[in-house]
Each structure stands twice: as C-alpha cells, then as structure tokens.
Amino acid sequence: MTATNSTAYSRDLGDELRRLRQRFTGLRGRAMAQQLGWDPSKVSNLEHGKIKGSDLDLAQYLTVCGKDIDFFEDFTARYQNAFDPYLAQRPDNAHTLAMTEAAATSITAYDVLSVNSLLQTPNYARALQAATGQPVEDLDRRAVVRRPNGPKCVFYLHELALRMRLGSAQVMEEQYVWLLANSSVIRIVPEEATTAAFQSACTLFEFDKAAPLVYAESGLAKVFAQGEASVERGRRLFDLLDEIALDETRTRRKLAEHRGPTPIRALVQ
Incomplete structure (x- = not known):
C-alpha cells in the first residue's frame, strides 16, 4: 500500500x-x-x-x-x-470524465468549434455525432450544471461555434435557446479574438480535497493531465479568456443575435 x-x-x-x-x-x-x-x-x-x-x-x-x-x-x-499524472483513454470511455465532473467543485471550460457537451441539446449532440463520427456523450451528465450546491461553472465559447451550423435550423434554434437559458455560466469569446481561436479546447477541474487537473479530448483520445505544468498552462489560458471574453450581458446579446428573430418551435428536453 x-x-x-x-x-x-x-x-x-x-x-x-x-x-x-x-x-x-x-x-x-x-x-x-x-x-x-x-x-x-x-x-x-x-x-x-x-x-x-x-x-x-x-x-x-x-x-x-x-x-x-x-x-x-x-x-x-x-x-x-x-x-500517473497523465492519462489517455479511448474516446468512447466516458465514465472517468463523468465521475470527474460529479466530484468537481469548479469546472472552467473552453470550446472553439462546438458547444461544450454539458450544454448540448440532444438534437445538437446527434447532429455533432453525424458530422464528426464521434460517440454521443451521455446527456444525463448535464445535470451537474443544475445540481444544487453543484460546481461553480464557467463555459468560454468561441463565436466560431455559434457560426458552425449542425443539423437543421430547428436544431440550431433549440441550441441557441438552451444557451440563452444558461447564459449566466457562459462567456462568449468574440470572433475577432483570432489568437484564442488557435488555442486548444480544454477544461480545468478543481476539487475540494484533490489536485486540479486539465482535460482535453479529440477523436483519438480523452486526456487527463494532472501535472503542475499542464495545470498552470490551463490557468494561463483561462486568464487570457477572462480578459477578452464578453461579459454576461453582452454574451446574451451575442447569443440573441445569432439566434435571430426565428420563433421557438420546440422545447429543449
């Protein structure tokens, strides 16, 4: 032992x-x-x-x-x-990630080309799977964002993700509505922030009684990095994003701008 x-x-x-x-x-x-x-x-x-x-x-x-x-x-x-401080898992293995999300006291995420899986609607998730071939994440994990006494969450989302059309107009409308409903935890990174567009998507998890870790994924692997250097690079990225991202009010305006005047035709489950 x-x-x-x-x-x-x-x-x-x-x-x-x-x-x-x-x-x-x-x-x-x-x-x-x-x-x-x-x-x-x-x-x-x-x-x-x-x-x-x-x-x-x-x-x-x-x-x-x-x-x-x-x-x-x-x-x-x-x-x-x-x-080991660095771990790579198969892309279809979601159990370690789900446990990490459930145990975290703070989740800070950055996504560039698609909405974070914790904020995806079912139809958007299916459209993303059809476009990328990657497995659909377990959408029950979204409950961690709404859980009483759950983790403090901040989701930085590059405007490029809002411009990426996945599925039908209906799919995108539902996703915009869902993002607007959760805008208190979202910060939009404007499209003119080109430097941020070249940064890798990642998530910083912090815990009450465990060391923080940085998580990233691709179609090849899910990677958990607990090394001090990786965590520090993650913190520097989020410090940068905090400086250039829109505040909550302007984020809501940007989301409404991308949604446009189209009426809501379906409820997000």
Whole structure:
C-alpha cells in the first residue's frame, strides 16, 4: 500500500472496487475490512483512490468479491498506471470524465468549434455525432450544471461555434435557446479574438480535497493531465479568456443575435 496523490483514474477504479464490494459481497466497508484483516481506513482510502494498493492488496480484495484470475489480471493492468499524472483513454470511455465532473467543485471550460457537451441539446449532440463520427456523450451528465450546491461553472465559447451550423435550423434554434437559458455560466469569446481561436479546447477541474487537473479530448483520445505544468498552462489560458471574453450581458446579446428573430418551435428536453 502506497500513499500518493489521487487522480481522476485512481478515483474511478477505486469506485469500481466499491461497486464490486457492494454487488458481490453485500458487506459494508468496515465489515469488508474485518474480512480482510485491514484497518477500516485502508478500505475507505483504497475505494476513494487515495492510496495505491499493492498486487497483494488487490488480490485479497478481489478474491473476497469472488473474482477470478482473469479479472484480477485485467484490473491490475488498468490499475498499474492509475496514479500517473497523465492519462489517455479511448474516446468512447466516458465514465472517468463523468465521475470527474460529479466530484468537481469548479469546472472552467473552453470550446472553439462546438458547444461544450454539458450544454448540448440532444438534437445538437446527434447532429455533432453525424458530422464528426464521434460517440454521443451521455446527456444525463448535464445535470451537474443544475445540481444544487453543484460546481461553480464557467463555459468560454468561441463565436466560431455559434457560426458552425449542425443539423437543421430547428436544431440550431433549440441550441441557441438552451444557451440563452444558461447564459449566466457562459462567456462568449468574440470572433475577432483570432489568437484564442488557435488555442486548444480544454477544461480545468478543481476539487475540494484533490489536485486540479486539465482535460482535453479529440477523436483519438480523452486526456487527463494532472501535472503542475499542464495545470498552470490551463490557468494561463483561462486568464487570457477572462480578459477578452464578453461579459454576461453582452454574451446574451451575442447569443440573441445569432439566434435571430426565428420563433421557438420546440422545447429543449
């Protein structure tokens, strides 16, 4: 067992252990600790991704859960790099991202060519998938933005994304209406800010009891970067965006300008 800084992936895999315990043993954490001969804090810290369990720790834990050698080898292969400061995942793996969003106390995001997935309407998400071939994100994740006592959110959105037409006029109208309804957390980066247009889309997550991380994605991978240099570059980007982005009032005007006079014909779900 090694004490170390938790990461998005260590917390994800720790949560997987917790779910295995609950599903296959029915034991509470303290009872699991008694079964293993561990201190209860060890089970808690392992399941929260705060400590790195040894192969022996994992073998004992998974054996109590009734898992075989094949499961153990698969899990330990994934667990091997769980505490690395840089992690790349397949683009269709959304679980670590969803957990990260749910645990964050602050989410600051920048998107250039499309609306952030936490602000997409279902029809817009499907139109984006059709245009890019990338998997549709789980739209249930949007609830984190509206959750009571949820994270403080700021979404910087380049005006280029408003000009990108995805799907029909109806699809875009619904998306504009949804953005207007959430304009309190949106800052539009005007199209004349060409320097910002060449910056990569990314998200900065901050937590109450864990180190901050920067997240970026493409059609090839989802990348979680917890290294200090990456986080500092992310902070510098958002400092720049804060200087050049429109305030809430002008953001609403810009959104209304792009929506135009078209009447609302459908409700956003």
